[in-house]
Amino acid sequence: HAPYTPDDELIDILRAACVPLSLAIENARIFQIEIDKAEQKVRHFDFRDIITVSPKMNDVLELIRKVTDIPTSILITGESGTGKELIARAIHYNSLRQDKPFITVNCAAIPEALLESEFFGHVKGAFTDAYADRKGLFESADGGTIFMDEINSMSSALQAKLLRVFQDNTFMKVGDTAPVTVDIRIITATNQDLKESVKSGSFREDLFYRLYVFHINVPPLRERKEDIPILTRAFMSRFASKFDRKVDSISSGAMESLMDYDWPGNIRELENAVERGVAVCEGPEIRSRDLPHEISSVENLMSDDMSLKRVERAHIQKVLVLAKGNKKAASDMLGINASTLWRKLK
Incomplete structure (x- = not known):
């Protein structure tokens, strides 16, 4: 059989029918791109774990919305049992760091002798029983957030060493001289009045002002x-x-x-x-x-x-x-x- 050759009129009809379809596909593609752009601009905050109808707590949630993606130190204050860690988690998991580590540490629960090693890590041979290199909490939190509760319980010596971490996210492991730099957000918390601690001399004034950049107070029940x-x-x-x-x-x-x-x-x-x-x-x-x-x-x-x-x-x-x-x-x-x-x- 001879090959079929459609006439020019039929080809024109088919071409005309395809134009609206291709335009519809292109328009749908452009529309989806615009939706994706809009969703990137609009932040959806998830506070499902914070149960409240209180105006005072709604003010706290508004502060969280403002600070989630600002790379600054945050100090959360409030009495014991008010939910300071819950606020810290809300900040982390609504931020751009939400897929990175969130590490919590109660500064009062770690023995003074181990605090430096816990935070900064150590190298092999730094001290007795240091049989291998070990990452500290700051390095483990790289890219994410570290939440330091009861920050007021730290000794003056450790406060001095923490100051550099708050200044430029740099520290040295115990037993090492090479600086380690990390990308972390530091959130601290206390149930004490740090201003009074500064006045009494138990808390460093320079560290206090590093912590007190953005302050959130959680109201008591x-x-x-x-x-x-x-x-x-x-x-x-x-x-x-x-x-x-x-x-x-x-x-x-x-x-x-x-x-x-x-x-x-x-x-x-x-x-x-x-x-x-x-x-x-x-x-x-x-x-x-x-x-x-x-x-x-x-x-x-x-x-x-x-x-x-x-x-x-x-x-x-x-x-x-x-x-x-x-x-x-x-x-x-x-x-x-x-x-x-x-x-x-x-």
Whole structure:
């Protein structure tokens, strides 16, 4: 058979039909490129582990958003149990370093004699039992973040050696003379007033100012009691699953006890109280008797601070519990507008 030769008219029809299709494909490609560019510009922050409805904590989250990708030292302050490490993790895992190491170290938990080796590493033969070269925490964190808790517990001698690391990310291993340079973000934390430590001479002033470039203070739980109901439910769900118990509610009396207590141990103490409640309660509901005695006892519900401001705030927080955290409903129940409620919670 003779080969088929389409006529020119048919070729023109096919060519005309293909033009819109090729344009559609090209337009889709260009559109996807623009979407990718836009997504690179828009940051999606993930704070799922930080459970809060508190205005004060929302201010903290706003600070985190501002500092995630700024390569500067960060000092987190707050009482024990407020969640300083959680804040440090949020900074790291929402930053461009999120795929790199996040290393935590409690400076108070390492013996003084081992601190230098732990942080800087050592070379073989640097001291007895140094049988091989060993990386320190700073080198292990290269590219990522190191979180140093209880920074105030370090000796003056080690503070002096840390100063150079904060200045230019350079240090020397124990027993070596060659400098090591790393790319790390350093986040420090303390439950002490470092300014007072500087005044007393227990903390170096030059190191303090290196740490204090960007400061985040985490409020204690007694100043964000509106978070107690949602934190309680989150802990209750976690421990019910852990203990394989069907506990899914808390009595109004038990919740009132939680709201009235001042929480010197902060969120960690609340977590422990809820864990105990889930473990010992009879049935699906935590009652006042299931809570630790110091929380459920009437004698300890009174605070040393009985100012009108505190009493008003305590009442507002109880109304928020009744309104299940709905600020509009709570403001209606209180007979004030939402902006006034927000201001009183600040």
